[in-house]
Structures are given as structure tokens and as C-alpha cells.
Amino acid sequence: KQEVTQIPAALSVPEGENLVLNCSFTDSAIYNLQWFRQDPGKGLTSLLLIQSSQREQTSGRLNASLDKSSGRSTLYIAASQPGDSATYLCAVRGYSTLTFGKGTMLLVSP
Amino acid sequence: NAGVTQTPKFRVLKTGQSMTLLCAQDMNHEYMYWYRQDPGMGLRLIHYSVGEGTTAKGEVPDGYNVSRLKKQNFLLGLESAAPSQTSVYFCASSYPGTSLIPETQYFGPGTRLLVL
Numbered sequence: 001k002q003e004v005t006q007i008p009a010a011l012s013v014p015e016g017e018n019l020v021l022n023c024s025f026t027d028s029a030i031y032n033l034q035w036f037r038q039d040p041g042k043g044l045t046s047l048l049l050i051q052s053s054q055r056e057q058t059s060g061r062l063n064a065s066l067d068k069s070s071g072r073s074t075l076y077i078a079a080s081q082p083g084d085s086a087t088y089l090c091a092v093r094g095y096s097t098l099t100f101g102k103g104t105m106l107l108v109s110p
Numbered sequence: 111n112a113g114v115t116q117t118p119k120f121r122v123l124k125t126g127q128s129m130t131l132l133c134a135q136d137m138n139h140e141y142m143y144w145y146r147q148d149p150g151m152g153l154r155l156i157h158y159s160v161g162e163g164t165t166a167k168g169e170v171p172d173g174y175n176v177s178r179l180k181k182q183n184f185l186l187g188l189e190s191a192a193p194s195q196t197s198v199y200f201c202a203s204s205y206p207g208t209s210l211i212p213e214t215q216y217f218g219p220g221t222r223l224l225v226l
Contacts, residue, residue, distance in 0.1 A: 004152075032212050043114075043200055043217035044153075051212060089153070093207075097143075097168060098215065102152040 006101035023090030133201030
């Protein structure tokens with residue numbers, strides 16, 4: 001059974017810092033890996049999707065990397081802003097469904 | 111487009127009562143999903159559907175039933191609610207992925223359910 005772990009569970013940083021969120025998974029037989037953002041009381045919004053054959057994806061200040069063989073992914077956020085405060089979820093796609101991690105709660109203070 | 115909508119937004123039930131959560135999507139997506147999100151547990155898949163008239167069990171299906179009579183709607187039913195079903199329920203929908211265009215799930219805003 002696939003298990004997805006996210007570290008740290010919570011992170012508090014001052015505005016402007018660069019930061020890294022970590023995601024690890026136990027079964028490397030995945031089709032892709034996604035990073036989602038969830039604001040309090042809201043649904044999930046997809047940020048980045050990395051295919052199993054890819055090493056990284058970038059969108060604006062976000063960069064996600066994937067090392068499938070070691071079962072690891074990182075989400076790098078450059079020059080963090082208070083508007084980045086949210087919970088970030090990592091999810092891996094197996095044969096038919098997504099398996100989610102428990103998320104990292106990020107707080108960026110002005 | 112409204113995207114994925116969920117009804118109701120919030121509901122309080124007594125143990126043993128029944129209810130149906132409605133998910134609707136206007137993106138003509140084939141696939142639809144029901145998840146529950148609990149503190150410290152992350153999102154877990156309850157049931158999913160890969161097309162009208164089809165359903166399949168996910169990771170935590172016990173105590174729930176689903177129906178997909180119309181392509182745009184996916185209903186989640188609780189026949190006899192239990193306090194353990196207190197949770198936030200999310201619906202999602204997507205197109206099937208291809209080798210060129212991977213599947214991306216679009217999520218609704220969630221339904222908060224409290225079972226007393």
C-alpha cells in the first residue's frame with residue numbers, strides 16, 4: 001500500500017525567505033506526483049504536476065522536483081509572501097487513484 | 111463555468127439519520143471522486159466513478175453508498191450516520207489522463223458534516 005509522508009507538518013517563516021517542503025512515498029511505481037494548495041475552509045487547487053518521466057516542473061516562484069527512484073519530491077517556494085500561507089499537499093498517482101500526504105501547514109508572516 | 115459544486119456546505123446529523131451529499135460538475139468530466147478529510151489523516155478516497163452508471167470502492171468505503179446516474183452528478187449517501195463519519199467531504203472530477211496530458215483533478219469547496 002502506498003504511503004505518502006510530508007515533512008515538516010508545519011512551518012512558519014518571515015516574508016521573503018526561500019523554503020523547501022518535502023514529500024516522500026513508499027512505492028516508486030507511480031504515474032505522476034502533484035502538489036496542491038489548500039486554503040482554510042476551501043478545496044484543493046493543483047499547483048504543479050510532475051510526470052514520472054520528468055525531474056522537475058516550474059510555475060512562477062514554485063519549483064517541484066521528483067526523484068522517483070528514491071521516492072522523494074520537494075516543493076521549493078522562492079521569496080515567500082504572506083499570500084503563500086496555506087496547507088500544501090503532495091499526492092502520488094498509482095494505477096487508478098491518488099494517495100495524499102497529510103500536508104504541510106505554511107505560515108508566512110509579514 | 112461553476113466548476114465543481116457541492117451541496118450542502120454544512121450539515122448536522124444525529125446518529126442513525128441518513129443524508130445525501132450532492133456533487134455536480136459542469137466540465138463534462140468522465141471521472142468523479144469522493145474523499146473525506148480528517149485532522150491528522152489527510153484526504154482518503156471513499157468511492158469513485160469512471161463514467162456514468164459506474165462506481166468503485168476506494169480506501170474507506172464502509173458506511174457510504176454512491177450513485178452516478180448522470181454524468182455531471184455524483185451522489186454520496188450515508189444510510190445510518192455515525193459520529194465517526196464527522197468529517198469534511200470533498201468531491202473532485204477529472205478527464206481520463208493520457209500519455210500526453212496527465213489527469214488533473216478539480217476539487218469542490220467541501221461539505222462539513224457533524225454527526226452527534
